[in-house]
Amino acid sequence: MASGTAQHGVGGLTYDSKKRALPPELNILVALIAITVVFELLNRYNFGWLWNDLPFQQGKSFLFNTRDNLDTLFNEQRINIILLQVAITGIIAIGVTQVIILGGIDLSSGSIVGATAMIAMSFAQTATVNGNPNPKAIFGEGFMDLWVLVPILVGLTCGLIAGCVNGLLVAYTRIPPFIATLGMMVSARGVAKWWSNGNPISFPTETYASLSNGDMMGGMTFGVLSWSGQNPALVFFLLAILFHLIMTYTLYGKRCYAIGSNEAAARMSGINIARHKVLVYTIAGLLAGVAAILLTSKTLTAQAGMGVMLELDAIAMAVIGGVSLTGGRGSIIGTVLGALIFSVIISGFTSIQLDAYYQEMVKGAIIVGAVVMDQWRQSKRGRG
Amino acid sequence: MSDFILETRGLTKHYGGVHALTDASFTLKRAEHVAIMGDNGAGKSTFVRQITGVEQPTRGEIIFDGNAHFFNSPIAAREAGIEAVFQTLALADDLDVPSNLFLGREKIRWNLGPFSILDRRAMREATMAALVKTGVKIPNLSNTIRNMSGGQRQCVAIARTAAFKSKLVIMDEPTAALGVQETAQVENIIRTLKEAGEPLILISHNMRQVFDLVDRIVVFRRGRIVANLAKEDTDGQDVVSYITGAKTGAEFEGAA
Secondary structure, rough: OOEEEEEEEHHOOOOEEOOOOOOOOOHHHHHHHHHHHHHHHHOOOOHHOOOOOOOOOOOOOOOEOOOOOOOOOHHHHHHHHHHHHHHHHHHHHHHHHHHHHHOOOOHHHHHHHHHHHHHHHHHHOEEEOEEEEEEOOOOOOOHOOOHHHHHHHHHHHHHHHHHHHHHHHHHHHHOOOHHHHHHOOOOOOHHHHOOOOOOEEEOOOOOHHHHOOOOOOOOOOOOEEEEEHHHHHHHHHHHHHHHHHHHEEHHHHHHHHHHOOHHHHHHHHHOOOHHHHHHHHHHHHHHHOOOOOOOOOOOOOOOOOOOOOOOOHHHHHHOOOOOOOOOOOOOOOHHHHHHHHHHHHHHEEEEEHOOOHHHHHHHHHHHEEEEEEEHHHHHOOOOO | OOOOEEEEEEEEEEEEOOOEEEEEEEEEEOEEEEEEEEOOOHHHHHHHHHHOOOOOOOOOEEOOOOOOOOOHHHHHHHOOOOEEOOOOOOOOOOOOOHHHHOOOOEEEEEEEEOOOOOOHHHHHHHHHHHHHHOOOOOOOOOOHHHHHHHHHHHHHHHHHHHHHHEEEEEEOOOOOOHHHHHHHHHHHHHHHHOOOOOOOEEEEEHHHHHHHHEEEEEEOOOOOEEEEEEEHOOOOHHHHHHHOOOOOOOOHEEEE
């Protein structure tokens, strides 16, 4: 039978299989552009004096390069900051998105980042710093200057184990995911502090440092936008594309949506729900591990307090991107756009010199606002 | 090949001390449409839960398509070819029509374990074929179930039975929650199944619907089968008296 538009069925009814509604992500893209424009205007016309005692300054641009040398069209520094923030938290948000679509929640990703950062970094240390022995050494000589794959594999394994424990708890004890991952949130933070008695772990090998700070793309320029030192962003976009394809075209994705949408129906259909849940939470933990490796490589140090509240930022990115907290709806593309919106807002607040305390207050309001929007969308198109 | 697609012998289900179903012996010929009627708690739904594998009988045999079966799960019954459409719909609201039809039985293009690539085109085409076969009208297959009316949702659930060449369809009050027009749509689908020679068990309280659609009426009362009536030999008044217990079928005297 031919696909596409064909004449079938009773009464000459047409099954128009190609017809599709506009993707919901379009709204989010429009919001992203609108928010960017707002910050551009706020910067251009310099409203900063309204809430700061600072003297009136010459208006500048949010997104564009207004200096004399016009080699680049965009304000490279700003874009780099936005991309870095998008990348680290966004990688976590990709995992969190899958968990939320499944109908769960993951509160532990920030703490998994903390624990993984400490453990991975301790395997990434260099033996000598400026000719002296590493003052922050955790292990003895034998565990210094290891091949770069060792800390990477250690980090990924940490994330994987933590995620797997989350998944096993949620799938087999039937406790709410909120509680299971809350437990992991507290415990993993404990691991992060215990690992080095609360001391920071620093001085990684050069190769490890180059993971985030090096240039996988060789300082490529895309037209007027130069792309340098953005390995985390590159990893983020590659992972986003990979998981977008997985969520759209594979059994894995279909089952995430089915379970999040109607778990009883999915069970009746013979889907092994417990096994799928373990898999999804494990992947979320693994992605938190990836984020931890990139973060420590960027900052060249690991601290027990790393990644605090990162899980909430990641959840906020997903929710802003249209992922429904009731499960079953949302997409990776939405989350990527949500991550961009989130980071543009944070960076925008800094650019208009809004105090960091106000930023947090507004951040909270944005998260609540996004959930209200989601509820509103749901009630609007409730069943007829 | 036996004449009967389904035969139960002395099917019995006890919930603790409650005898929900006692010695139900039932037969269904190929291409026959049979209605199961009875008051609430008469054992109709219990009977259906045994043959669809949702529950396992305390005693008794199920012979389906010539072989004795023991269904330890709804999936086992479904694999054998028994498709049930339940009153409470088992659909995932956020998935489109093909995904719901193939929920748990997706067609795969490349097998990569849990990350297997779905064969979306094949599923879409099979969905269209199933819709045509059952005469279900769904304007847009890419719509999620959430955006559909109760009738359309019920139709999707019924079309699911057609997508897998099921050997027996069981519908448990398929029109209980539907409006007049939607009920007519579902009844049309049932007629289409009749013309296609698909056997069907219909549970319904609607006397008009039953006399319109089926060949034979089986009445349950207090967990027992009390009457087995050909449509031509009975009328609504008669069936009601069996349901209420005013009469009991001659061959079921012991059951009263």
